Amino acid sequence: MAMIEASGTLEDQLEIIKKRAAMVKSDRKDIKKIEELGQLLQGQLILDNKYTEHSTVSLAQEWDQTDQLGMRMQHNLEEQIQVRNRCGLSEDTLKEFAVMFRHYDKQKYGRITHSELKSCLRALGIDLPLTVEGQSDPEFDVILDVVDPNRRGSVTLQEYMTYMISRETTNVNSSKEIENAFRSIGAPDRPYVLREEVYQNLTKELAEYCISRIGPYIDPNTGVEIPGALDYLAFTRNLFPKQNH
Known part of the structure; x- marks a missing residue:
C-alpha cells in the first residue's frame, strides 16, 4: 500500500x-x-x-x-x-525543493527534524552559520518562527515548501514591479512587449514561461492583434487582482 x-x-x-x-x-x-x-x-x-x-x-x-x-x-x-x-516559479525549481526534502526524510514520514531542515537548506545554497549543539542560532530561529512557530521539533513537506516558495517570491511584491520589469526589456511607452524582446532579455526557461501565459496584445483602437505583441499589463493584473493600477 x-x-x-x-x-x-x-x-x-x-x-x-x-x-x-x-x-x-x-x-x-x-x-x-x-x-x-x-x-x-x-x-x-x-x-x-x-x-x-x-x-x-x-x-x-x-x-x-x-x-x-x-x-x-x-x-x-x-x-x-x-x-x-x-x-512564475519553474517546475524544476519546485522539484528541486521537493527532492531535497525527500533526501533528508530518510524514514519517509513526510516530515524532517530541525537539524535535517538546516542541512536541507544549506544544500539548497541558503547560507546558515555552523553552530554547535545548544548554541544560539538567531538566523535559523527566524526560519523556525515561520515553519515551526510552536517548536514541535519537525517540519512537514507542506510547511517547508510553503517557506521555500515564499522565500523565492518575496521580491515580487506588486504588479508595478512586474510591469516595470517588462517595460525595461521593451519600449517604456508601449503597453505591450514583443516575443523577441522577451527571448533576448530573459533566460530561455523564463521566456517560455512568460510567452506561454501572456496573451496577445490587441490594439484597443482597431481591435486588431499586433503580431508578436504580448499584453503584459493584463498578465500582471491577473497576478495581482486585488491591487489598484
Missing part, C-alpha cells in the same frame, strides 16, 4: 498520485475483512498468528497513514501548481 513517487510535470505527478490514492482507498474493504477475521480469531481465543508478523491494528494504522500521505501529496502538488501559475 506504499505511496509511490511520481515523475513528469506537476500535472502528471498529480494525476499519478490521485490514481494511486484511489487504489489505496479501495484497499480499505480488504482491511475491514482482515479486521473482521481478527475479531473471529480473538473470539476463539487465538491471539497469536504464526503465519504473519502483522496485526490487524498495525495494518489498519499503516493504511490510515498511507491514505493521509496520499491526501497530503495531492494537496501539496495542487498548491505547487497554483504557485507556479501565479508567481
Whole structure:
C-alpha cells in the first residue's frame, strides 16, 4: 500500500498520485475483512498468528497513514501548481525543493527534524552559520518562527515548501514591479512587449514561461492583434487582482 513517487510535470505527478490514492482507498474493504477475521480469531481465543508478523491494528494504522500521505501529496502538488501559475516559479525549481526534502526524510514520514531542515537548506545554497549543539542560532530561529512557530521539533513537506516558495517570491511584491520589469526589456511607452524582446532579455526557461501565459496584445483602437505583441499589463493584473493600477 506504499505511496509511490511520481515523475513528469506537476500535472502528471498529480494525476499519478490521485490514481494511486484511489487504489489505496479501495484497499480499505480488504482491511475491514482482515479486521473482521481478527475479531473471529480473538473470539476463539487465538491471539497469536504464526503465519504473519502483522496485526490487524498495525495494518489498519499503516493504511490510515498511507491514505493521509496520499491526501497530503495531492494537496501539496495542487498548491505547487497554483504557485507556479501565479508567481512564475519553474517546475524544476519546485522539484528541486521537493527532492531535497525527500533526501533528508530518510524514514519517509513526510516530515524532517530541525537539524535535517538546516542541512536541507544549506544544500539548497541558503547560507546558515555552523553552530554547535545548544548554541544560539538567531538566523535559523527566524526560519523556525515561520515553519515551526510552536517548536514541535519537525517540519512537514507542506510547511517547508510553503517557506521555500515564499522565500523565492518575496521580491515580487506588486504588479508595478512586474510591469516595470517588462517595460525595461521593451519600449517604456508601449503597453505591450514583443516575443523577441522577451527571448533576448530573459533566460530561455523564463521566456517560455512568460510567452506561454501572456496573451496577445490587441490594439484597443482597431481591435486588431499586433503580431508578436504580448499584453503584459493584463498578465500582471491577473497576478495581482486585488491591487489598484
